[in-house]
Amino acid sequence: MRRRLRTLGALVTLSASLLACGTTTATAATPTSPTSAATWVVSNPRIVARFDVNTGQSPEGIALEPTGSALISLANASAVVRVRRDGRVEPVGQLPRSGACPILGGSYSSGIARGPDGTVYVLNCTGNADSGVWRIRRGGAPEQIARLPVQAFPNGLALDERTGDLYAADSALGVVWKVPTTGGTPRVWASGPELTRDALFGANGITVHRGQVWVSNTDRGTIMRIPIGAGGAAGPIRTMVSGLTGGVDNFTVFGPDDTILAPLIATNEIVLIRPGQQPRVVLTAADGLSNPTHVQLRGDTVYVSNSAFFTRVDPNLLVAHLDRRAPATRTAA
Template sequence: MPRLPRLVAVPTAAVALIVLTSGPTSAGEPTVSDPRVIAHFDFAAGQAAENIALEPDGSADLTFAFSGQVARVDKQGTTRILATLPPVADPNTPAVGVAVASGIVRAHDGTLYVNYATGTSETGIWRIDPHGGAPVQIAELPVDGFPNGLALDEECSVLYAADSVRGTVWSVPREGGTPTAWATGTALQPLPAPDGFIGANGIKFHNGAVWVSNSDRQTLLRIPVRPDKSAGTVETRATGLATIDDFGFTGHDDTVLAALNVNNQVALVRPDGTHKVVLTRDDGLANPTSVAVRGKTVYVSSASFFVTPPDPNLLLARLDRGHGRTGR
């Protein structure tokens, strides 16, 4: 997620930011078409749609950043609340000041894991059992950090959390326990003050590596997982992705659809690092925060941090190869 509306007066020049790097459309590369918003949420009630995990039936499990809720939205747009993280009386979350429900992942058995950033001992990873019940904290993360994106390597039973303030990727056993600072370094950190705000943000486990976006540095990074499960050298796979938030892979290769939050865009990022815009504000995006892909369906959550009037929503689109819209 980017900085909150009450903390920012974004100048026009900053919103404009950097023109996206683009390249020629490659034959057979994914194309996106038929975007439609299937559900709208209540921003005033804290329902800023932050992150997505997908259910086998195509429903989307969403975190609502400011209400602490986890909701399930079916493909017809019907929404129900699954769980609510415990309220924090005096949140002191670094950089934002309020409690934020952020990354979410789903295990094959239906268990959900959610990041919660509060600036208190409640900061960490919480588990929601498949059959309901109150969320349970399974790992505490540093109170001076901001756990944002969350990824799961189910084969190795490891959760990875991207800390946007400390510039760290934390690893935690899926069953819970003490976190380990798995990856650190400049590439994961926010920019220095006064310009810095959000470093490591979105995160995914894909093809034997942990992939991370850095919002401040406008980059998409790949960190190989070594045979001993330690972090390899951080690789920069794409640059110039202004206001990048979370992202999703379109298939088995390294093609990515990335949410560009303040720009109100989704960009297709090719394996060679070039990219093009495939969805915009005209399609219904309202500060997109996360992208997920299942088969031929693209899911995009929008938190509407800056759009006036606010319109947090869930958008679906069609993913194809060789036809459909070719970018803008």
């Protein structure tokens, strides 16, 4: 635990030095006209469930259910729970806590995804044979369906429902793994310098949107887009956002214009990034953030997991309202 906190604390120090250098301005790759763009407003934040950081209950990943419940991976407890809309917390599965995850030390469960049939997929990092992708069927016990190298740090996880493929971002080896939901041997789907780590965490957050895999690199403060090409092969990696120096973690991409909501774990912020516009902070610590690690969206409800890795205060699941407002009418001078 002490090693993990020292490592994570180093991210705060790294981010602080970058902030001091004035490199906090992120850039989006695709230009649009700000004068005609609608404004996205995030409001009414509220905490629906609280956890105990002293027992390893650090909320990390989120997978949403049709009912509005949220499946949460509790990183240091290596467990999965369900948070009902009324805030009730129910156990879903316990993963092995059998080793030491590279970079962090100790067992660590992070990325989580849910299949259309209700099956839960979750990553477990232990630095031994228990590292890899685990599956939890309804009412069943967790079972490992894919083993990853002991040197890997499987962090973010995303499911492509069209193909039944899982994509896992590896923060240590700097690659994206591909695993079928039926299980089997993982293969490196995407690799390149854009995914590698400089100091702590390389490829981290991951999501699938509009036939493309999006990946964040925490060390480099970037979000990239990788097309899923013919036969499922990875296309060229393209950096879409750069300069996110607050420790970008697991984000969501939505809408036909690829709008992004991203957590900055070290600075306790959620930023909204419209194509061609500067990132805008929409939630802060004053709203209940405590080292946010994942943002998810269902309809107009924003879900944020708050790990409290650094603050050690108030790990929670927070929800807020997303409202798209029409662009203001320009008045004559």
